[in-house]
Amino acid sequence: VDVISSAGRYEVHVGVDLLPSLGARVKAAGLLGRVAVVSDETVFDSWGRQALDSLGQAGLAAQPLVVPPGESTKTLSSAEALFGGLIQGGFTRNDTLLALGGGVVGDLGGFVAATFHRGMALVQVPTTLLAQVDSSVGGKVAVDHPLGKNLIGAFHPARLVLADVRTLETLPARERWSGMAEVVKAALIQDEGLLELLEQRLEALATGAGAGAELAEVVRRAVQIKANVVSRDERETGPRMWLNFGHTFGHALETATGYGPLTHGEAVVQGMRVALALSVKLGRLTPAEAARAQQLLARFPPPPSWPAVAPAAVKAALFRDKKVQAGRLRFVVLSRLGQAEVEPELPPELVDQGVAQTVTPP
Ligand SMILES: NC(=O)c1ccc[n+]([C@@H]2O[C@H](COP(=O)([O-])OP(=O)(O)OC[C@H]3O[C@@H](n4cnc5c(N)ncnc54)[C@H](O)[C@@H]3O)[C@@H](O)[C@H]2O)c1
Numbered sequence: 001v002d003v004i005s006s007a008g009r010y011e012v013h014v015g016v017d018l019l020p021s022l023g024a025r026v027k028a029a030g031l032l033g034r035v036a037v038v039s040d041e042t043v044f045d046s047w048g049r050q051a052l053d054s055l056g057q058a059g060l061a062a063q064p065l066v067v068p069p070g071e072s073t074k075t076l077s078s079a080e081a082l083f084g085g086l087i088q089g090g091f092t093r094n095d096t097l098l099a100l101g102g103g104v105v106g107d108l109g110g111f112v113a114a115t116f117h118r119g120m121a122l123v124q125v126p127t128t129l130l131a132q133v134d135s136s137v138g139g140k141v142a143v144d145h146p147l148g149k150n151l152i153g154a155f156h157p158a159r160l161v162l163a164d165v166r167t168l169e170t171l172p173a174r175e176r177w178s179g180m181a182e183v184v185k186a187a188l189i190q191d192e193g194l195l196e197l198l199e200q201r202l203e204a205l206a207t208g209a210g211a212g213a214e215l216a217e218v219v220r221r222a223v224q225i226k227a228n229v230v231s232r233d234e235r236e237t238g239p240r241m242w243l244n245f246g247h248t249f250g251h252a253l254e255t256a257t258g259y260g261p262l263t264h265g266e267a268v269v270q271g272m273r274v275a276l277a278l279s280v281k282l283g284r285l286t287p288a289e290a291a292r293a294q295q296l297l298a299r300f301p302p303p304p305s306w307p308a309v310a311p312a313a314v315k316a317a318l319f320r321d322k323k324v325q326a327g328r329l330r331f332v333v334l335s336r337l338g339q340a341e342v343e344p345e346l347p348p349e350l351v352d353q354g355v356a357q358t359v360t361p362p
């Protein structure tokens with residue numbers, strides 16, 4: 001899949017068993033310097049050896065820099081530790097930072113690559129479904145601040161993204177379902193054909209023991225959707241907003257529950273339920289179409305029960321969202337299955353109805 005970015009064009013390679021050819025693909029992308037492999041302990045234990053071997057076989061000198069797993073690693077102090085590793089390892093701007101892991105490693109490693117010596121080449125090797133279909137494509141990199149997520153960041157598109165679905169074989173089931181929420185989102189906003197495929201094969205794709213050609217095809221189609229959107233609108237002024245479908249109320253729920261009980265995907269599934277209901281109330285989507293989408297969402301495993309959250313907490317989180325301008329909540333709706341549109345302002349009574357539905361477990 002080709003992506004057009006402000007920094008030039010890059011390729012996303014999607015397939016089964018791509019990791020053994022990682023080194024050759026990095027070289028073919030014109031990256032001939034040394035490679036700092038940033039990963040987390042969990043991912044590195046499973047897939048680090050293969051990645052290092054492949055780089056070595058291609059004649060690329062590689063050095064691992066491994067961080068602890070989890071969102072709590074996505075901080076400036078982790079970035080500082082990585083800068084130290086790069087400096088001590090003698091890395092320069094002509095070298096490459098390769099992020100091997102999920103969205104945490106991709107965002108953190110990407111942020112370090114964006115800022116080290118004012119920017120070094122970045123290669124993303126996403127190993128979660130979420131990272132493969134979402135965070136590795138589009139150039140957004142960031143670390144969290146104690147006062148909020150993703151507040152310190154940059155646009156730093158990768159020079160190459162390699163999504164090997166084989167690496168998903170070690171991903172815990174709950175994480176795979178979480179990523180599947182983004183796949184459903186992609187289908188709902190842009191690709192009715194993919195929606196039909198998901199309707200036929202959702203459980204097999206999300207829980208299949210193996211990670212084969214069928215999953216690779218679904219990942220490729222979801223990446224294609226993200227690539228189309230960010231290629232048209234890297235800086236989120238128009239179509240890129242569509243990617244926020246289900247995320248307005250979903251993010252608010254994540255914030256109000258303190259980023260603990262729910263995975264991102266579980267929150268986004270709940271947010272998509274709300275967005276579908278509001279799309280109908282706004283007269284944009286027919287009840288029959290919404291019901292069809294709701295049926296697909298109902299096939300996701302129920303989230304663990306989350307502690308009761310006050311509607312006011314969700315509402316407060318909503319209005320801290322970056323999609324709020326001058327007190328107006330811009331909102332992504334569906335105008336049909338496979339087509340998202342931006343509603344410039346969600347009326348206050350619908351905000352309240354959305355909040356009430358958000359805090360009510362399915
Ligand atoms: N930059 C963007 O555009 C963008 C978009 C969406 C999300 N994000 C960010 O992505 C992050 C979430 O990403 P994530 O869900 O991938 O989380 P993650 O990177 O924390 O990975 C989830 C867990 O799975 C483990 N893991 C990863 N790959 C594995 C594998 N193949 N086998 C076994 N275990 C594996 C990790 O160690 C971690 O414990 C958030 O910080 C979010 O803000 C960024």
Ligand SMILES: [Zn+2]
Nearest residue numbers: 182247264268
């Ligand atoms: Zn998301």
